[in-house]
Amino acid sequence: YGNLISPPFVDPHFHMDATLSLGIPRINVSGTLLEGISLWGELKPLLTHEAVRDRALAYCDWAVSMGLLAIRSHVDVCDTRLLAVEALLDVKKTVAPYIDLQLVAFPQDGFYRSPTARDNTIRALDMGVDIVGGIPHFERTMADGTRSVTELCEIAAERGLMVDLHCDETDDPLSRHIEQLAYETQRLGLQGRVAGSHLTSMHSMDNYYVSKLLPLIAEAGVSAIPNPLINIMLQGRHDTFPKRRGLTRVKEMLAHGIRVGWGQDCVLDPWYSLGTADMLDVAFMGLHVAQMSSPADMARCFDMVTNVNAVIMGLDHLGLAVGKRASLVVLDAGDPVEALRLRPERLCVIARGKVVAERARQETRLSIAGRPGTVNRRHRQ
Secondary structure, eight states: OOOEEEOOEEEEEEOTTTTTOTTSSOOOSSOOHHHHHHHHHHHGGGOOHHHHHHHHHHHHHHHHHTTEEEEEEEEEOOSTTOHHHHHHHHHHHHHTTTOEEEEEEEOTTOTTTSTTHHHHHHHHHHHTOOEEEEOGGGSSSHHHHHHHHHHHHHHHHHHTOEEEEEEOOSSOTTOOHHHHHHHHHHHTTOTTSEEEEEOGGGGTSOHHHHHHHHHHHHHHTOEEEOOHHHHHHHTTTTOOSSOOOOOOOHHHHHHTTOOBOOOOBOSSSSSOSOOOSOHHHHHHHHHHHTTOOSHHHHHHHHHTTTHHHHHHTTOTTOSSSTTSOSOEEEESSSSHHHHHHHOOOEEEEEETTEEEEEOOOOOEEOOOTTSOSEEOOOOOO
16 A cells, blocks of 8 residues: 655644643533633633643644644733733744744634733734734624724734634624625735634525625635534534534535635633544544535545645645645555545654654554454555
């Protein structure tokens, strides 16, 4: 069997300030987004620079072992100490030789709803955070959410920065902040620099309204970042049956030419109790929930955790082409679809021309009369 050489895996949506904090100070019992936010609020006063840094660096070790060499992490700026911002800026410098780490100034408690969030967002950007973030659906009113989208995009335009908003992460079909985000993108000339993360309300929207909305998103060049593992875990918690799964309209967006990339979002934190830094797990779940079952669709899902996400993050140096950075992953699989089926070992991870992780191919020994001595689940037609 030959092995698959892949571009590095890329995660365009993560929360590194919260990762590996599961159980501190307690578990999310309801499993809802809102309890997760409340639990994070309980955890924030307990954070130390060292703890945030050490957990983030441990996660980066996991990421490298999985061939994940580029991550965009949101970092909460609602703590006036900006402790997590300082810690992740420290981590960014430490991992720079092998991971492209982008940081998003994220006002978790609301850009207007939290009294200090606006000033803290500006402070975080002044400290070197890369991208403007927001959470319009969590503001006190729909009008405040709309106003926050406008101001956040204006801040990005003034500073020449990218925008990545948590947008409409709710089951409420009337949460339509993505419409304002697309408008501001065009008004301010931000095409190609803006992403809407989650967009779960689109799962519940009226089909006629979506038929108007999708061309607007495509026209504005806004990218979409659904996070399938987390979206299907957190959404639909108030439903009985039929139960909404919450994933946005991925296939429909792709059909309109909208750039869509899968994100991880959470690993072992107040919102999600699982995760291994494996973007193939993310794509595997995404293709199931989005019903992207054709060979072409499955191959596209692999691209949505590698090349597409690199484009969303503006990382032109990643990819398997002459002149690109010498970063790649060798997988124990024959092609991208088999890689999704197996989520196999990363036999070798190379970052900037240097081997940073290796693992031997694992085969299971069988003791069954008349059958082969080993099996590895690879399949040859």
